Amino acid sequence: MEFRESCCIGSSNGWLVFLEHKAVPFLFNPFKQIKIHLPSVDYLLGLKKMERNEDGEYELDYLKKNQRFFFKVCGKQQVRECFIQKAILSGKPDCNENFSVVLLCNNREEIAYHQRGYNSWTVIDVSHPPYRDIICHKNQLYALSDNNSIEVWDLGGRDYVGRIVNKSDIVLPFPYKSHTKGNSLRGFGTSKFYLVESCDDLLLIVRFIGDYVDFDGTLLTEWDLLTETCTQPKICPYKTCFFHVYQLDFDELKWVEVESLNDRALFLGGNQSVSVSVQSFPNCETNSIYFTDDCWEQMEEDYNYGGHDMGIYNIKDESFKPIYEFSSDKIQPPPCWIIPSAMLESQLGQCVASSPGYKFL
Incomplete structure (x- = not known):
């Protein structure tokens, strides 16, 4: 199939989520070669026009908070940055499940969903935007907000006007270790956050990305780039430096640091x-x-780099290794993980069998 005019905005349950250049998303299963069309998101995103001109630029015309914007961007990833930050599924479309597609969009301020059998998108009534990440598990939607709370919605429940029912709002203290580490490295980079379901546990992954990193792993500031000791070919504009892993203790309502994932990846x-x-x-x-x-x-900030920040991180010895050796550090579009749903289903019994569980600090 031809996807030249489309941008991949997510991967979930063995399916890829694409956004066509006219703001029409669709699902695609690369293993079964099945394509499912979804309703347009132009109204959801406030888009009046999203087209690609002869120069390959995307012309965007949209309304946001009663203000109209018109501008051009060069790449499809910039379109994604502007409008849709993540797209996930609550189930497996190829199994005739009553699944939903969930979008984290509009600068992470809004969460919207489309339920199978309907021809529209519905914006969820949220409490603590913006959001760092979303995940679906057992027909529930979890959203991690910037204030460290987790909102939970029941994707199977609806109120009298058909909106998703908010189930709980969990306010959690941010992990002290990550807070202290982040403060000590302030000015050197940023952090990203991920929610992961693992054997019915909810994990929080904190990923620290240095704004400028020498190839030996040394964090640099912009001032370092101006000194004579740093030469441009040795500098990477951004690179992941370390990870912290936590598990949510629902009884104590706190994040507990995880020392080992045992046989998990x-x-x-x-x-x-x-x-x-x-x-x-x-x-x-x-x-x-x-x-x-x-x-x-x-x-898109650097001509030589982009889409390059990938690898394998070992939690025990805190080491990094490459996934593949690439001849170029400009990798566009960036790779996206996709795992066949059948392989994920085969693991359900293994979660029960792995009795040692996680090792905590």
Whole structure:
């Protein structure tokens, strides 16, 4: 199939989510070659026009908060940065499930969903925008907000006007270790956050990305770039430096640091975050985080770099290794993880069998 005019905005349950250049999304299963059309998101995003001109630029005309904007962007990833930050599914469309497609959009301020059988998108009534991440698990939607709270909605429940019912609002203290580390590295980079369901536990992954990193892993400031000791070919504009992993203790309402994932591996990036067992994926390294580049706001800032920030992180020894060796550091569009739903289903019994569970600090 031809996807030249489309932008991948998510991966979930073995399906890819694409956005066509006229703001019409669709689902695609690369393993079964099935395509499912979805309702247009032009009204949801306030788009009056989204077209590609002869120069390859995207012309955008949209309304936001009663203000009209018109501008041009060069790449499809910039379109994604502007409008849709994440797209996930609550189920598997190929199994005739009553699934929903959920979007984190409009600068992470809004969450919208489309339920199978309907021809529209509905904006969820949220309480604590903007949001850092969303995930679907057991027909419930979890959203992590910037104020560290987690909102939970029941995707199977509706009120009298058909809106999704808010189930709970959990306010949590931010993990002290990550807070302290972030403060000590302030001015060197930014953090990204991911929610991952793993064997019925809810994990929080904190990923620190240095704004400028030497190839030996040393964090640099903009001032360092001006000194004679730093030469441009040795500088990467942004790069992941470390991860912290936590599990939510629902009884104590706090994040507990995880020392080891045992036989699990995590996959993070532009996809719905996934935990897998290396028993089902023998080529995966245990106790590791596989990550791809999802820094949409920085991918077009540098001519030589973009989409390059990917690798394998070992939680035990805090080491990094490449997934593949690339001849170029400008990788557009960036890779996106996709895992066949049948392989994920085969792991359900393994979660019960892995009795040791996680090791905590």
